[in-house]
Amino acid sequence: MDKMRMESVDMTAQNIEKIGSLFPNCITETIDENGKGKKVINFELLKQMLSSDVIDGDEAYEFTWVGKKASIVEANKPIRKTLRPCKEESVDWDNTENLYIEGDNLEVLKLLQESYLNKVKMIYIDPPYNTGNDFIYNDDFKMTSEEYAEEISELDEDGNRMFKNTDTNGRFHSDWCSMIYSRLMLARNLLSDDGVIFISIDDNEQSNLKKCCEEIFGEKNFVAQLIWERAFAPKNDAKYISNSHDYILMFAKNINNFVIGRLPRTSEANARYSNPDNDPRGVWQSDNLTVKTYSPSGDYSITTPSGRVVEPPAGRCWSLSKNKFLERLKDNRIWFGADGNGVPRIKRFLSELKFEGMAPTSLLFFKEVGHSQEGSQELIKIMDGGVFDGPKPTRLLKRLMILANLKENSIVLDFFSGSATTAHALMEVNKEKNLKCKYIMVQLAENTNKKKDTGYKNICEIGKERIRRAGKKIKEEAPLVTQNLDIGFRVLKLDDSNMNEVYYSPDDYSQGFLNQLESNIKEDRTDLDLLFGCLLDWGLPLSLPYYSEQIEGCTVHNYNDGDLIACFDENIPNSVIKEIAKKEPLRAVFRDSSFASSSSKINVGEIFKLIAPDTTVKVI
Numbered sequence: 001m002d003k004m005r006m007e008s009v010d011m012t013a014q015n016i017e018k019i020g021s022l023f024p025n026c027i028t029e030t031i032d033e034n035g036k037g038k039k040v041i042n043f044e045l046l047k048q049m050l051s052s053d054v055i056d057g058d059e060a061y062e063f064t065w066v067g068k069k070a071s072i073v074e075a076n077k078p079i080r081k082t083l084r085p086c087k088e089e090s091v092d093w094d095n096t097e098n099l100y101i102e103g104d105n106l107e108v109l110k111l112l113q114e115s116y117l118n119k120v121k122m123i124y125i126d127p128p129y130n131t132g133n134d135f136i137y138n139d140d141f142k143m144t145s146e147e148y149a150e151e152i153s154e155l156d157e158d159g160n161r162m163f164k165n166t167d168t169n170g171r172f173h174s175d176w177c178s179m180i181y182s183r184l185m186l187a188r189n190l191l192s193d194d195g196v197i198f199i200s201i202d203d204n205e206q207s208n209l210k211k212c213c214e215e216i217f218g219e220k221n222f223v224a225q226l227i228w229e230r231a232f233a234p235k236n237d238a239k240y241i242s243n244s245h246d247y248i249l250m251f252a253k254n255i256n257n258f259v260i261g262r263l264p265r266t267s268e269a270n271a272r273y274s275n276p277d278n279d280p281r282g283v284w285q286s287d288n289l290t291v292k293t294y295s296p297s298g299d300y301s302i303t304t305p306s307g308r309v310v311e312p313p314a315g316r317c318w319s320l321s322k323n324k325f326l327e328r329l330k331d332n333r334i335w336f337g338a339d340g341n342g343v344p345r346i347k348r349f350l351s352e353l354k355f356e357g358m359a360p361t362s363l364l365f366f367k368e369v370g371h372s373q374e375g376s377q378e379l380i381k382i383m384d385g386g387v388f389d390g391p392k393p394t395r396l397l398k399r400l401m402i403l404a405n406l407k408e409n410s411i412v413l414d415f416f417s418g419s420a421t422t423a424h425a426l427m428e429v430n431k432e433k434n435l436k437c438k439y440i441m442v443q444l445a446e447n448t449n450k451k452k453d454t455g456y457k458n459i460c461e462i463g464k465e466r467i468r469r470a471g472k473k474i475k476e477e478a479p480l481v482t483q484n485l486d487i488g489f490r491v492l493k494l495d496d497s498n499m500n501e502v503y504y505s506p507d508d509y510s511q512g513f514l515n516q517l518e519s520n521i522k523e524d525r526t527d528l529d530l531l532f533g534c535l536l537d538w539g540l541p542l543s544l545p546y547y548s549e550q551i552e553g554c555t556v557h558n559y560n561d562g563d564l565i566a567c568f569d570e571n572i573p574n575s576v577i578k579e580i581a582k583k584e585p586l587r588a589v590f591r592d593s594s595f596a597s598s599s600s601k602i603n604v605g606e607i608f609k610l611i612a613p614d615t616t617v618k619v620i
Contacts, residue, residue, distance in 0.1 A: 004620045008110040011076035063211040065174040075182035082533045083492040092488030097438045097543040103494025105415040109186035114539030120190040121410035123197040130176040191253040199249045217251040224250045228364040230372045261405035262357030286345035297321040305340035370395035387454040388419040397425035415442035420463035424470040498525045581611035592619040
């Protein structure tokens with residue numbers, strides 16, 4: 001039996017394999033730091049394979065900064081971490097399909113790479129805006145001067161160095177770009193082929209963020225730069241311009257597969273349509289018949305019903321050829337005004353519009369989607385006080401969810417979830433549209449503002465409590481339509497691997513030494529910890545149902561009706577192994593220490609080959 005990997009996927013190794021499948025002659029070998037051989041790419045040969053004219057030299061059109069290469073390496077680097085279930089802080093653990101994950105979002109995104117690859121329909125993030133005051137992130141690869149780090153670094157609860165990016169830092173923009181670039185690289189992998197990402201930002205990093213997104217998602221996949229009117233009144237003390245807007249960048253995973261959601265038609269928009277000639281096809285509005293681009297086929301005279309001859313305006317022509325015009329005239333699709341003497345116009349019928357609903361615009365006015373003060377008041381009302389600075393209004397997120405064109409069971413991810421506005425908004429959208437969309441919230445357990453007593457020790461506590469209260473409020477306000485509404489969430493917390501560190505150093509220890517160990521699993525880990533660690537390793541979603549049962553005194557966990565069956569007891573008898581095999585699961589996993597000897601493990605493999613030959617069996 002093979003052993004579980006128990007670490008995040010090595011993105012670099014996967015990318016090398018993909019390139020090797022296309023250009024096998026570009027794969028070579030080198031020696032790693034341990035003296036072992038490993039595959040690498042011959043980039044000079046790869047460049048030659050991709051172009052007959054390789055450009056050498058320093059001049060090229062590119063967007064770069066100090067630390068960019070390191071951020072790319074960091075995104076691809078595997079980690080030995082896991083997500084540990086926390087049932088006591090969850091809501092409706094057994095039935096919910098929503099996730100709330102506590103931990104550094106870079107590491108969490110790495111762990112989600114296989115379980116949610118190409119499965120997320122919409123991502124929204126509201127990252128720190130790099131104002132020079134509040135941008136703090138886990139920094140383990142950008143700083144090169146230990147002396148500088150000692151002067152300005154902080155430590156989080158786990159002893160990791162945290163770096164505050166103030167505007168006095170010489171690498172002010174570089175560090176922010178490094179932070180966001182690696183996270184967006186991993187986020188793109190999670191988006192479905194018809195998925196879309198929205199990123200809130202202000203003027204400080206808007207231009208840099210757009211360049212980062214153009215590299216990661218591709219320029220052709222740029223959808224729009226939305227402008228949100230976040231303030232409803234000017235600031236009279238502004239030194240130059242009272243800035244009343246923020247930006248929301250919108251990129252598709254694949255623009256050819258993305259279909260934007262359209263807005264419901266308003267009474268104001270419908271009022272533009274009328275039917276002055278009682279056309280049986282219904283209401284219509286007239287459209288200009290002239291175009292600026294001159295074409296000889298559109299240069300002709302038109303005689304109105306009143307007998308007046310009309311020529312195209314100077315330098316212009318009619319948008320229809322004469323034959324096309326006559327066809328529409330015969331079909332009563334040309335309007336000359338109530339008196340039959342006006343300039344001809346085309347009739348556009350409301351019933352024949354190509355798309356349902358209205359095309360969204362790039363301007364998000366606060367009257368339609370709310371402003372920053374509305375977001376704050378929403379949170380104050382539901383949390384009985386001000387506990388978080390700068391939350392987005394739920395109406396803004398609901399508008400973005402319309403544009404994302406969510407489907408029945410779409411997944412929405414927010415990995416800078418803050419006060420969990422995204423989760424709140426999605427529950428409301430599910431209620432209003434009768435959908436069953438699911439969310440994944442990811443948030444670092446940052447300490448709350450020490451200047452005011454919020455009653456919550458960190459931002460995660462605020463986010464979880466908001467979801468609890470918001471879900472309860474939504475159900476209380478509409479009990480008849482929310483009976484099946486999922487207002488629960490599973491809490492998972494980022495932690496070190498379930499395995500003892502010695503397990504991850506096979507080159508440093510002999511096999512005989514490993515066999516002498518009582519267990520390679522940390523003493524404080526439960527069956528549930530191990531089960532969810534296996535889900536990550538096998539790339540299974542973390543929100544599916546499962547149950548546990550006793551078979552001859554052994555605890556057996558069945559995840560999603562046979563997607564995975566696990567038993568982590570010691571000394572599992574063959575009779576229990578046979579009962580598990582009879583269920584014919586897709587996957588089965590046991591502890592390495594569950595078997596007294598190698599022959600016992602071989603016997604387990606033989607049992608599955610006989611009873612359930614299609615089951616993949618592994619040990620941890």
